[in-house]
Every structure is written in C-alpha cells, then in structure tokens.
Amino acid sequence: MTSGYQGRSALQVMSNMDRRIQRHREDHFYAMIGAISTARASSCETSDPCEAFMLVCERKGDYSFIYSAAKRDSTQFRRWRPVSGDLPPILPWHCSGEGQPGHGESEFLYLDQMMVLENHSLDREGEEFVEEWLDSNKIRGVGSLESLQDSAHAALQFMGFKGSPDCISTTHGLFFPCERILADEEITILVATRVRWRFGAPGIAHCYRNAELYTPGVFIGRIDDAVATSVKMS
Template identity: 50%
Template sequence: MHLYLLVPTDSRTPHSLEVNGRHWSLQSVNPDSSPFNSSFPVSDRTIPALQTFIRHRPSCEHIWIDAFCVPLAEPKRAQTLESMGYIYARAKEVLVVLSEAARPALERMQGGGGIGIEELAVLEREEWVERAWTYQEAVNSNVLVLTCEGEGSAIIRAAQFFECMSTALQECKGSVSEKLCTYPRLNAFEDIMLDFWMAGYEERAALNVMSNMDRRVQARKEDHFYAMIGAISSERASALGKVEPCEAFIRVCEEKGDFSFIYSAARREEVPGRRWRPVIGDLPSILPWHGKGTGQPGRLCEEGLWLDSMLVVQPAPPQEEARIFVEEWLTLVWKDESHGHQDLEEAAYATLQIMGFTGSQRWVSGAKGYFFPFEPVRSLVSYDRGDGKGLLYTPGVYIGAVKEKEGVSVLVG
C-alpha cells in the first residue's frame, strides 16, 4: 500500500497548495514521486475543510484527507480504500468538519448550553454521518472531535457533542417512531458513538458493524464491505484472494472466530453443511439496531458449524416470567410512552418493526419468551435437518429471559 500525507513545504512548488499562508504538498511514505496535481478531483468542500483543520491545528505536520491522499491509479487506490480502517485507527486525532450551517449549534454546545429543535434540524441535514466511510472514521479513531467550516468556528469533543444532541433528542416532543423518522441521521450518529465507546479497533462484533452500516450510503457497493472490514480488522480484502467483498468480510469474521454475521436477513446456501452460511451478495442485519456483545463464538467442522453459547428453546405456552420480561422490555424501549392497546405479542412485533425488523409476524412462543423468525418456521431458534447430522439455522429475533449458564453448543449444517 502507498500512503500519502499532506506535509508543509518551505516554499511554493509546482505541485503545492497554499492554505492559510502555508504551502502544503503530498508526500509518499514510499520513494515514489508525488501525484499531487490537477488530476485529483475534489469536492467544493475539500479546501474549506482543509483550511478549517489547519486553522485549528496549525502545528500539525502530517495530515490525511481522503480526497487528496487516496491515490487515483489502481491497484494503489483499491489497496488504500481497503486500508482506511487501519489508517484512521493509527491517526493521533480525527477532526470532523461539518458545514458552516452547524456553527450556531456547535457554539451553543461549546458554551455549555443546550440545543433545541432548530439546531437539531440543521444537524440532521449534515450528510457526513450517513456516509459508509464515516463509520470507520469515527469508531476506529483514538480521539474524535467536531468543528465546522468558517472563521472562528467552535471545536468540541465528540462526547460533548453526543451528550448535547442526545439530551435534545430526548427532550423534544414525539414518540420513539416519530423521532426515528424525523432524525434518522442523528440516531445513526448515536449508534456510531455507542460503538466508539463500547469496543476498540478490531474488537467489535460483526453484527454490530452490519447493523450500523445498514443505514449508510456509499458510491460503490464494494465500499460498504470495505468499510465493514476496516471496522473489525486491519486485513485487506484483496489479501484473501480474488473474492467478492462480501465473501472477504465473511472470511475475515470466520478467521476471527466471530460468526455473528449469520444473524443476517440474507438467503442461505443450499449445500449440506453450509446451509447456515449467507449467500454472497448483500448482508443486511436481521435487526438494524445497536446492540452489545463480543460476537458469536463458533468453530467450523466438516459437518457444518458448531455455535457456542446458544439458547435452545422448545415451543411452549409462555409463562408469567416471559410476559413480565416483554412488558419490561417494551417499557424500556418506549419509556413513558404507551405502546397502544395491542396484545403483548403484537406490541412486541410492532416495536421490532420500528427498529427495522422486516421478518415474519408469525411468532413462536417459548416458556420464557417469544421468537420472531425472519421467515415462518415450525419451531424456535432451529429445527431438525432431517438426517440426524445437525440443525438447520434460521435467523430471527428472540425476546425473552436468558441466563448465561443455559448456553450450549449446537451443530448447524
């Protein structure tokens, strides 16, 4: 991989750029000649962002900015894009530059004040938060700060930004579903920050990455998987051979021993022993909602996949413990809001829909909870394959009481 950084130069050169009274050029960490010239297309916000950064960090001697530092020529470009997670994880600080419209909100946050509906509406229009690359820029960074374009712009730590924004979202009127519809980008930013605090680089579960990336946009389909790989590993997709980016992501997860990628709404392979494995293509999460956990432990074998710490639940009438658990879960999600006059199971399914679940409404009850499969099945988490060699896997969402000591290993094929 060739890595380019912006560095200050003593004087103007044919391939330099003057920003805030200083001259900058691209320098390669390798002995190649610098490609910093007019062949680099950039957006109209690139220079203002660079000006803002230099104004806030005038003593910085090495700067990475995607629009300038990603090479144009292949294969260097692809290799660099595959390594973005590693690059941001090694940065001393990541500075997010929002548009100048965000200035009033940031200034109020910096002054210790709260923000209201008007500021939330402005922040919701910021496109940065929904980009595919945004996720790994934020969650892989050691230090994350935010500012905006323009002279004298405020600059604040991401934690303060998150606290002010979350408080404003909680205080504004409306139901949970209404807020999700009104502020999808800000809710996505909340999930980014939760991942930032709860897991370090290469430590987060594949399912968390999938769920977060489901709500992001990218120019190229492969960028979606490059960003996901960059959030869980320093390995490049191309290092795994000539495979589809989706397959590369799955292989990285398998090598790490994290099989939480199976909790996807994707179709499954039909080959015996691999019927648990998603078909290569898209890899949407079964529930695009933030979660926590270290991943799904498992191990591959000739017969299929052994999944550890699994809860095997048999169909049964729900006990009072199940109903109490679901009621408490609904209260936790909705807080002081009512979930209507629906039956408990209907209210649970409606809540899952708000959270992004698109699976079947035909739930299956167990003694301690309810299972909502993505596609209708006749039993809970799994069912017999029919040949005595394992179980077929079907994804879904289980809402119910779980005790760690109840976890067992099961073979799915």
C-alpha cells in the same frame, strides 16, 4: 465505531453501516472489513467483497454475521451461512458483546454459548420480561387489547425489523423469524448469549420438515447464560 477491533462484533458493524450509502457495492464491505480487522480484503482467497467480509469474520472467530436477513446457502454443512450478496442485519439496532463464538469440527460448524429453546408457551418470567420492556418504552398502553405478540412486532417494525409477524413462543420469550415458519415444521430456537440487545438477542431457528433449514430472527425475552451450550450446525 469507537471500540477497538476486538470489541466490535460483525453484527454491530453491519447495523452501523446499514443505512450508509456507498457509490460502489464493494466499498460497503471493505469499510466493514476495516471496522473489525486490520486484515485486508486482498488477503482472502476470493474476489467477492461480501464473501471476503464473512471469511475475515470467521478467521476472527466471530460468526455474528449469520444474524443477517440474507438468504441461506443450500449446500450441505453450510445451510446456516448467508449466501453472498447484500448482508443486511436482521435488526439494524445497536447491540453489545464481542460477537458470536464458534468453532469447526470436521465439516461442521459449532456455534458456542447458545441458549436452546423449544416451541412452548411463555412462562410467567418470560411474559413479564416482554411486558416490562414494552411498558418501559411506552409501546403498549395500560389496558391495551392488543396482544403481546402484536405489540412486540409493532415495536420491532419501528426499530427496522422487516420479518414475519408470526412469532414462535418459547418459555423465555418470543422469537420473530425473518421469514414465516410453517406450523408443521419441527423447530428449535437457538439464541445468542454473547451478542445481544437490551431486550433480547439475535437468534436462528433450526427447522425441519422435508429438509433442514435455518431462519434467522429476533428474540425478545430473558437470556439465561447458565444454560448456554455449543450447537452443531449443518
């Protein structure tokens, strides 16, 4: 962790700390708070160390802590937010960018600079991006009969991803959710553009069937900054 406070995203710190063992659970979160801010945990209106970390992130304007494999809150207007507890990154891998910008309006959070994608077959550019990434890392052999989706999931597993192998295809790439998404759900994929990996970016799926749900995941594909927009969360 050599970059300055303002240059460290919450997700980067979560990834860096993922495999570190602390004697006391609270020490893990106090260390993460110290890595992103000069604020002290005692300045937050909570005694819960995980909640204190998320509050410090929110005050800093970085919501990249939402890209955690943790369960989501079931409270209205907070379904996007992880519940307090462990806060493992969706992928314990080095990321770049200063974080996930967002702002509040009334009770709602708006995630800023998001790329919005729908469930759709890969276009040629998206397919080539995934293939080239797999080839460059020698993950998929020439003439392999393994599907693009299976090869991509195998690569993510090697990197520490523990989510579903059942990806959601979009024009720009493949989204692997933390938990399996049912086929009959209405799905919109929200992909970060201000915090990313070399092969893609973290994202979160907005799912609707009988109720609204948010499922974080890993997007492998091309990022188009030109279409980034603000998205209202619930």
